[in-house]
Amino acid sequence: MSGMNFNTSNSSFRQLMGNGISYIVPKFQRDYSWSEEEWDDLWQDILEVCKSEKDGAHYMGYLVFQSEDNKNFDVIDGQQRITTLSILILAVLKNLQILQSKNINSDENKQREEELRRAYIGYLNPATLISKSKLQLNKQNDLFYQNYLVPLENIPTRGLNFSEKLMKKGFEWFVEKIKKEISDNSGKKLAEFVGSFTDKLFFTVITVTDELNAFKVFETLNARGVKLSATDLLKNYLFSVICHKNLHQIEIKRIEKLWERIVKTLGSQSFPEFLRIYWNSRNKLVRKTDLFKTIKKNIKDKETAFDLIRKLDENADFYAALGNSEDELWEPEQKKYIERLKMFGVRQPYSLLMIANKKFDKDNFNQLLRACAVISFRYNVICRLHTGEQEKSYNKTAFEIAKGNLNTAKEAKLILKSCYPDDNIFQQAFKNKELTVTGPRNKKIVRYILFELEKNISNTAYDSESPKYSIEHILPQSPGENWQDYDENNDYRFINRLGNYTLLTKKKNSELGDKSYSDKKKVYAESKFQITKKISENNDAWNPNRIETRQASLSKRAKSIWRLNFNDKPKGKN
Numbered sequence: 001m002s003g004m005n006f007n008t009s010n011s012s013f014r015q016l017m018g019n020g021i022s023y024i025v026p027k028f029q030r031d032y033s034w035s036e037e038e039w040d041d042l043w044q045d046i047l048e049v050c051k052s053e054k055d056g057a058h059y060m061g062y063l064v065f066q067s068e069d070n071k072n073f074d075v076i077d078g079q080q081r082i083t084t085l086s087i088l089i090l091a092v093l094k095n096l097q098i099l100q101s102k103n104i105n106s107d108e109n110k111q112r113e114e115e116l117r118r119a120y121i122g123y124l125n126p127a128t129l130i131s132k133s134k135l136q137l138n139k140q141n142d143l144f145y146q147n148y149l150v151p152l153e154n155i156p157t158r159g160l161n162f163s164e165k166l167m168k169k170g171f172e173w174f175v176e177k178i179k180k181e182i183s184d185n186s187g188k189k190l191a192e193f194v195g196s197f198t199d200k201l202f203f204t205v206i207t208v209t210d211e212l213n214a215f216k217v218f219e220t221l222n223a224r225g226v227k228l229s230a231t232d233l234l235k236n237y238l239f240s241v242i243c244h245k246n247l248h249q250i251e252i253k254r255i256e257k258l259w260e261r262i263v264k265t266l267g268s269q270s271f272p273e274f275l276r277i278y279w280n281s282r283n284k285l286v287r288k289t290d291l292f293k294t295i296k297k298n299i300k301d302k303e304t305a306f307d308l309i310r311k312l313d314e315n316a317d318f319y320a321a322l323g324n325s326e327d328e329l330w331e332p333e334q335k336k337y338i339e340r341l342k343m344f345g346v347r348q349p350y351s352l353l354m355i356a357n358k359k360f361d362k363d364n365f366n367q368l369l370r371a372c373a374v375i376s377f378r379y380n381v382i383c384r385l386h387t388g389e390q391e392k393s394y395n396k397t398a399f400e401i402a403k404g405n406l407n408t409a410k411e412a413k414l415i416l417k418s419c420y421p422d423d424n425i426f427q428q429a430f431k432n433k434e435l436t437v438t439g440p441r442n443k444k445i446v447r448y449i450l451f452e453l454e455k456n457i458s459n460t461a462y463d464s465e466s467p468k469y470s471i472e473h474i475l476p477q478s479p480g481e482n483w484q485d486y487d488e489n490n491d492y493r494f495i496n497r498l499g500n501y502t503l504l505t506k507k508k509n510s511e512l513g514d515k516s517y518s519d520k521k522k523v524y525a526e527s528k529f530q531i532t533k534k535i536s537e538n539n540d541a542w543n544p545n546r547i548e549t550r551q552a553s554l555s556k557r558a559k560s561i562w563r564l565n566f567n568d569k570p571k572g573k574n
Contacts, residue, residue, distance in 0.1 A: 009205050013060075013085060014198040016205070017120045017134055022072050023065070025079045027139035028239035029232045031163035034080050039170055042084060043177055049200045050193065057200050065207045073207070076233055079137075083145075085201070086135050087167065089120045090149055091174035092190050095183050097152060109187040116194055121150060141167065211237055211292065231271040235259060237296065241305040255306065258313045265316040274319050278312055280351040282402040285395040318357055322350055333366060337373040343444050346376040348391045352398040352412075359401050360409065367409035371416060377562050378421045381445060383429040385421065393419040410566075417566050423559045430555035431548075436496045437471055446471055450503050450531065453554060456561050458530035472504040474535065474542055476514035483516065485543065494544045499551025503529040517542040 049058040063078035075082060096113040100106045122133035137145045144164040148155045155168050182193050211233060242255060266274055276291050286294045299305050321327035325339035341349065349372035356368050379385050397415040400406045406415075421429070437443040450471065451464040462469065475495055479486040494500055504512070504527060512520055517539075525536040539546050 007207050009207075011203055011205050012057075012199050013201045013203070014119075014195075016063075016082075016203065017198075020071055022122075022134050022136065023075050023082060024072065024136045025075045025083075025138045025142075026232075026236040026240070027142075028236045028243075029075075029079060029138050030235075031138065031140045031161075032080065032083055032167050033163065034084055034170065035166060036169075036173065038080070039084065039173055042081075042088075043174070046088075046197045046201070047181070050196045052200075057202050060201050060203045063203045063205050065205065066210065067207055068209060070207075076208070076211075078203075082135065083137065083141075083167075084170065086121065087149065087171050088174050089116065089194060090152065091171055091178055092182075092194055093117060093121070094152055094171075094175050095178050095190055096187055098179070099183070099185075099187050104185055105187050112187055112191045116191065120194070120198070140164075144168075211296070231263070234272060234275065234292065234295065237292075238299065238305045238309060241299060242302050255309060258309050262309070262313050262316045265320050267320065269320065269323065274316070275312065277319065277347075277350045277354060278315055280395050281315075281355040281398050284399060285392060315354060318354060319350070322347075322353065334369060337369045340373045340448070341376060343441070343448065344373075344376045344381050345441065346380050348380075348387055348394050349376065352394045352401070355398045355401050356409075356412070359404075359407075364407075364409040368412055371409065371413050371564055374562050374564050375416060375420050378426050379419055382426060382433055382558075383421045385419075390419040413564060413566055420564060420566075423563075426562070427555045427559050430498070430558045431552050433498050433551075434493075434496045435498065437501075443471065446498070446501055449498065449558075450501060452561055453557055454503060454529055454531045456557050457534070460530075462529075468505055469503055470506040470509045472502045472509050472512070472532070474500050474502060474517070474520065475547065478514060480514045482514060482519075491544055494547045497547050497551055499547040499549075499554060502532045502535060503527075504532060 045058050049056050060081060061078075063082070064076040065073040065078075066076050067073045093113050093116060096109045096116075099109045100113075120134070122135075133146060133150055135145075136142055140161060141163055144160070144167060147153065149167065149171060155171070160168065178190070178193075183190055239255070239259075243252065263271065272288075272291060275295070276286060276288060279286055279291070279294065299308055318329065321329040322338065323342060325335045325342060327338075330338055341347075353365075353369060353372065356365050360368065375390075379390055380387070393416055397406065397412050400415065401412065406412050435442045435446050437446050447464050447469075451462055455461050473495060475486070475491070476483070477495055479488075479491075502524070504523075508523055508527075512523060520542075521536045521539075524532050527533050535550070539550070
């Protein structure tokens with residue numbers, strides 16, 4: 001994370017809530033969403049660390065703040081945890097009030113309540129009961145938090161939105177847990193409980209000076225497997241631009257509805273990646289690390305922000321469908337190519353397909369979709385070439401389509417030719433290709449390759465998804481005494497070569513196991529699969545040399561199966 005203006009520290013919750021510090025959840029960040037499952041996980045962690053006789057600690061993960069003065073911090077990531085801990089402490093204060101109402105150590109418990117409130121919640125004016133809180137929530141939740149939770153007023157049961165109901169339920173849940181498992185007849189145990197867990201809950205705190213550095217932190221940590229929400233950061237920026245000037249509540253509601261629909265449509269898919277793919281479908285290529293900077297540079301006023309969100313809403317359904325071949329958007333001919341892109345684990349063509357869906361007629365879109373599937377098989381699956389250059393080629397094509405310079409699939413393919421490995425490169429890579437089938441993705445790809453080769457040989461299309469058929473290792477994965485000539489120091493390299501795979505019914509495959517080649521050859525000779533029958537016809541023995549010979553022969557077929565014609569409309573389809 002070099003070159004970023006940020007600092008990191010490890011802090012306990014007590015240190016986080018130090019004197020004079022306030023935390024502000026940006027008003028357009030998501031609402032409070034934790035429920036009983038998360039409350040209970042936190043509660044069990046706190047009980048465990050508090051019961052520890054040693055000076056234990058419980059790690060609570062990353063917090064990302066933005067601040068210019070080190071006194072007021074915008075909560076960029078971590079609001080659910082901070083809000084819940086605040087609710088938990090308010091539940092402790094409520095239990096202290098209950099003891100006071102019962103006339104149990106009233107003066108001492110009043111003092112404990114005031115000290116804990118001042119340390120972790122903020123100042124409460126005794127006359128007006130108006131609070132100056134250490135924590136300020138978003139625009140949907142803050143009024144409820146400040147008016148009911150912080151002053152510990154009676155909470156209404158009607159007229160609450162969903163997140164307010166969760167906060168109310170969470171507060172009541174913690175009040176009961178504390179009453180049952182922590183509270184005693186003095187109040188001392190409650191104060192000790194807060195002192196213990198606030199010292200033992202630790203966070204890694206990252207503080208940045210602006211949104212751009214925050215986004216870079218998100219991208220870096222997400223790449224390391226720490227999932228932080230760049231979505232909230234992007235939303236807050238776009239909504240702050242839209243609401244920079246006075247905006248009517250109807251307009252705010254409208255844009256919030258659009259946003260909710262986008263996020264709902266995307267489901268578990270990443271919003272920043274969707275935004276990047278949309279952007280790259282109409283503009284010059286932007287990398288993940290430059291996305292936020294590019295958005296800030298180009299989206300500076302209400303009109304451009306409104307327009308971007310509307311366009312994202314228009315394209316969200318198509319983007320979601322790209323990852324699901326069973327989506328109702330696709331016709332039968334399109335489904336198989338969408339499924340292949342998913343099988344190959346390829347997303348680089350998405351920007352191109354997004355703009356082509358808007359600009360091309362159905363026939364030209366289908367031709368381009370097929371071209372992307374063929375290129376992906378050659379470039380990504382077999383040749384394993386660098387995807388950076390490939391993405392540039394897709395983006396250049398998309399940008400030209402967006403500008404109106406390309407109007408047909410034939411014209412688009414001429415630009416894509418730069419990421420289409422020629423026959424010599426592809427055939428050589430196919431001749432040497434090795435794919436293990438221990439994982440579901442590779443197994444699916446190998447099945448796909450074998451069934452496409454079978455269709456080319458026999459002109460018969462079998463259902464490659466059928467559980468009746470399976471992949472046969474001719475040289476077994478674990479050769480036993482039936483393979484006396486097997487050299488485990490050298491021949492193991494050929495077990496997962498494409499030339500060593502063929503098709504059999506699942507029953508026959510199970511029966512053969514690791515039998516000798518002479519036994520297998522008899523079964524192959526009777527197979528309905530021509531790709532398998534030819535093994536018996538062409539090979540009296542099976543060894544690395546025969547595997548290489550067969551794979552070289554299959555590679556010649558492969559270059560004609562997975563082929564694009566850059567001059568004329570393709571006559572055949574695969």
